[in-house]
Amino acid sequence: MNPLLTYMITPLLVWAGIFGYLFWLDMRVRALEKRLDEEASR
Amino acid sequence: MGSHSSGWAHEAFAVFGKDWLLELRTRVALGAVVLFAVTSVVAAGFALAPPSAVAAEVKAALLWVVLFFAAVAGLSRVFVVEEETRTADALRLVVSPAGVFVGKLAFNTVLMWALCAVTVPLFLVLMEASVRSGGLFFTVVLLGSTALACATTAVGAIVAKATMRGALFGVLSFPVALPPLLVSIHATKASWIDDNAWRVATGDLQVLIGFMLVMVPASLLVFEHIWSD
Amino acid sequence: MTNSTMGKAMTGVWIAAVTVAAFLWLPPAQGFRSPEAARMVVFHVPCAILTFVAFLLNAAYSWKYLRSRDPLSDGKANAAAELGMLFAILATATGSLFALEQWGSAWNWDPRETSIVILMLVYAAYFVLRGAVEEKTKRARLSAAYALLAFPAMVFLIWILPRIVESLHPTNTLFTRMGLDVTYRVTLWSFFAGLLAVFVWMFRLRLRVEQLEARVRRQPDEDTTPEPVLTGEQR
Numbered sequence: 001m002n003p004l005l006t007y008m009i010t011p012l013l014v015w016a017g018i019f020g021y022l023f024w025l026d027m028r029v030r031a032l033e034k035r036l037d038e039e040a041s042r
Numbered sequence: 043m044g045s046h047s048s049g050w051a052h053e054a055f056a057v058f059g060k061d062w063l064l065e066l067r068t069r070v071a072l073g074a075v076v077l078f079a080v081t082s083v084v085a086a087g088f089a090l091a092p093p094s095a096v097a098a099e100v101k102a103a104l105l106w107v108v109l110f111f112a113a114v115a116g117l118s119r120v121f122v123v124e125e126e127t128r129t130a131d132a133l134r135l136v137v138s139p140a141g142v143f144v145g146k147l148a149f150n151t152v153l154m155w156a157l158c159a160v161t162v163p164l165f166l167v168l169m170e171a172s173v174r175s176g177g178l179f180f181t182v183v184l185l186g187s188t189a190l191a192c193a194t195t196a197v198g199a200i201v202a203k204a205t206m207r208g209a210l211f212g213v214l215s216f217p218v219a220l221p222p223l224l225v226s227i228h229a230t231k232a233s234w235i236d237d238n239a240w241r242v243a244t245g246d247l248q249v250l251i252g253f254m255l256v257m258v259p260a261s262l263l264v265f266e267h268i269w270s271d
Numbered sequence: 272m273t274n275s276t277m278g279k280a281m282t283g284v285w286i287a288a289v290t291v292a293a294f295l296w297l298p299p300a301q302g303f304r305s306p307e308a309a310r311m312v313v314f315h316v317p318c319a320i321l322t323f324v325a326f327l328l329n330a331a332y333s334w335k336y337l338r339s340r341d342p343l344s345d346g347k348a349n350a351a352a353e354l355g356m357l358f359a360i361l362a363t364a365t366g367s368l369f370a371l372e373q374w375g376s377a378w379n380w381d382p383r384e385t386s387i388v389i390l391m392l393v394y395a396a397y398f399v400l401r402g403a404v405e406e407k408t409k410r411a412r413l414s415a416a417y418a419l420l421a422f423p424a425m426v427f428l429i430w431i432l433p434r435i436v437e438s439l440h441p442t443n444t445l446f447t448r449m450g451l452d453v454t455y456r457v458t459l460w461s462f463f464a465g466l467l468a469v470f471v472w473m474f475r476l477r478l479r480v481e482q483l484e485a486r487v488r489r490q491p492d493e494d495t496t497p498e499p500v501l502t503g504e505q506r
Binding site for chain 3: 193196204205214218253256257267268
Binding site: 004012019036 | 290293314
């Protein structure tokens with residue numbers, strides 16, 4: 001396998017992990033904000 | 043609360059005088075600082091014997107490391123004592139922030155000079171460091187120790203209001219004190235062994251002076267915001 | 272306030288694309304000891320730039336806090352410091368790996384390397400100070416004060432010391448014609464653009480988390496679970 005591809009896979013995987021985490025966190029925060037807003041307007 | 047602009051210099055002098063009067067009576071800070079420095083120098087001298095085998099850069103670095111840690115040991119309390127003895131509020135009422143800060147800064151500076159007066163000769167003797175350019179060395183020690191006082195006084199004010207003051211003071215002071223430390227070490231080494239010492243050290247001296255010119259107003263600005271609360 | 276999911280997804284794709292380009296499109300750099308490893312520069316420099324940007328933001332929001340006493344400014348200063356620490360670690364890691372390839376040793380006490388370490392010490396000191404003060408307004412005030420003391424000190428460290436002492440780091444390679452080849456510059460700044468978008472995203476996210484915590488704390492006592500948990504509707 002082209003060694004360059006191997007060097008490239010690691011940063012890509014790292015980025016996938018980081019991006020995935022950020023996206024998930026974003027979704028959770030958004031859900032929580034929505035829930036608090038709903039509770040506040042009750 | 044009168045804030046006569048020419049008054050702060052008088053106030054600073056008064057604060058300085060009061061602090062030194064107290065200090066000369068109790069000799070607490072002086073004692074701590076000098077004891078620390080002497081112990082460190084003796085320990086270093088013992089561990090590194092024979093000193094002739096130690097390179098000049100190492101000795102120069104060692105000198106300033108000792109001076110810095112002695113400063114941390116001795117200068118951290120300068121605002122804490124006011125909080126502890128409850129005189130801080132009285133100071134706030136009577137003296138302008140500028141007066142308090144400059145007075146404390148002056149106190150710290152003289153404390154550093156006293157520290158150097160004891161430590162440096164002892165160090166030179168025990169570590170067998172020969173000085174080629176005495177004038178430059180004296181200048182570096184003078185400016186460098188003053189710069190250390192400038193770097194640490196405002197940090198002392200910040201720490202006085204927090205907990206874990208001793209350890210905190212060292213941690214917070216170190217990055218701020220690092221620029222003057224680095225150039226003082228470099229210039230000290232030049233004054234000990236270099237041929238054209240003054241020319242080599244010109245940049246260092248400029249940094250020291252520039253550092254003080256920047257940090258004192260910055261410290262003053264910061265101090266005014268945290269003192270009167 | 273653009274909070275679009277599309278924007279974030281695009282950022283994710285952009286960074287992945289630039290990373291791939293850095294390996295497959297970018298030629299190995301001439302003039303470097305390990306031309307393949309030189310690609311690291313594309314990742315290292317943007318991280319370093321962003322950690323200093325974060326430091327600037329920290330100082331700016333700290334000043335703003337001292338003037339306005341607005342807790343939001345304090346939150347922003349803190350968020351900036353956290354991101355700054357993160358990117359400083361990334362910059363140091365990528366820089367060390369590159370140094371290992373290029374000069375044979377991971378650490379050389381070159382002025383720029385030293386200043387990034389000191390910057391991390393400043394951030395660490397900032398967090399230690401914040402940890403040592405319980406009360407919120409006091410904490411904000413004292414940490415803002417410290418940030419404003421550390422800032423000029425770091426300016427000295429970063430700009431002045433390398434001019435006095437010899438440095439391994441080249442200067443002027445990013446903007447001038449001499450220095451990095453144009454392909455590298457394009458890739459580097461492309462990565463920077465993507466990373467900047469990530470920075471802004473993380474910054475805003477951090478602020479939102481803080482605001483959520485404040486809102487949850489103001490809630491009545493019934494909901495005392497320390498970690499808010501998503502219930503049925505959001506699964």
